[in-house]
Amino acid sequence: MADIESEQAAAAAGSGALVLFSGGQDSSTCLAWALERFGTVETLGFDYGQRHRVELECRDALRQGLTDLNAGWAARLGPDHTVNLAALGEISNTALTRDVAIAMSEGGLPNTFVPGRNLIFLTFAATLAYRRGLKHIVAGMCETDYSGYPDCRDDTIKALQVALNLGMDRRFVLHTPLMWIDKAETWALTARLGGEPLVALIREQSHSCYLGDRSHHHEWGFGCGTCPACQLRAEGYRRFVAAAV
Template identity: 55%
Template sequence: MSQELESIAADQSALVLFSGGQDSTACLAWALTHFERVETIGFDYGQRHDIEMTTRLNVLNKIRDVFPAASRLGEDHVVDLKGFGAVAESSLTRVQEIKMSARGLPNSFVPGRNLVFFVYAAAVADRRGIDHLVGGMCETDFSGYPDCRKDTLEAMENVLNLGIERPYRIDTPLMYLTKAQTWAMTHDLGGDVLVDLVLEETHTCYLGERGERHAWGYGCGTCPACELRATGFEQWRSGEHV
């Protein structure tokens, strides 16, 4: 990273929780338009499909090539959380059918995953001199995960501020957007070039499928993540999101 980026104030700097999926890519583009310095952090928590860890690097490289504010993009950090993934087993970390649990939550829910992510992100941000943590959590088009809710993340922000004594701000630009509105925001931020990047490079499918290229991108087409992505894309293209 250049010394010029290193010298930017903490309150003008953001660390984006970046998986290489559609939502985190939209959040990265959002952060690059709102902050003078942006870094990214990824988490290897023993995902069933390591395609996510490869995809995120491809997306970062493309962003550096095509996004207008890419000069603000600094270091990428990767944290090994395989131990956590082994404890918090779900259909995302072991081979099992995706279905609803007795609690009324899909078994794709990894208990406490986002909370753990933010603790590690805050530790990295403290070392890097960054006050803003950006995540793609959403209450509108989501599967009911309790650690995606606004009140959960507001409480987490307070815990981090108290526990680390730093004025952290958790930013969630997608919190109240539908998936169609996320597609629209992506287009607003980067035009057709950014939309094409999301379609071609990002990965969201729970099953790790990248064989067939659909109109909305790659994926199995049947898991909850693919269904949300496909439906949102069609609604955006038809103007139903307005």
């Protein structure tokens, strides 16, 4: 078993990955996870007119912080890319792309759901990975602590991997390391990857708040403290801290 695991690790180290990197907690943790596993790692962010666009402005500090924390990560971290997807925001009527109150819709989903967003993100990511010669695509979708978004489900990601591989005639592997863990476990994964320095970096520099609030500071980071994203992050951090005591 050890030989098989070492061979798999060597194969991963010799290949490249593209991380969907929004500037949020989950994608920052995924970036650290990828830097531990792959020989070269590039990052990709999307500007789709989101209300919390400030998350994109957090990305440079996070990338720099990761390279400062670990010389190996610094050697592996490659270029950053940003894709303008303004059309997605223009055709979406959601609380993430319009100045409306966050609420539940008639269909049972919160109105923060942007239809097709992750499908589009991963398709564009695969297109870029094709050009850059990268096999692995890493994203922070999660089916444990989430708002019921159908494009975060494991079945959706697996189906899309099949479609992308068929449609591009290329072998991509979609990795979702947070799929089956909750926010407390995500903080714990962060601690395992980089200890308290990485926890502090992601706590202070990443952004999750749907309202784009960077004016209110909490023990878990910046945010309004009341939107669903802030509540998930705060509760997860509290449980993580409690478990560590």
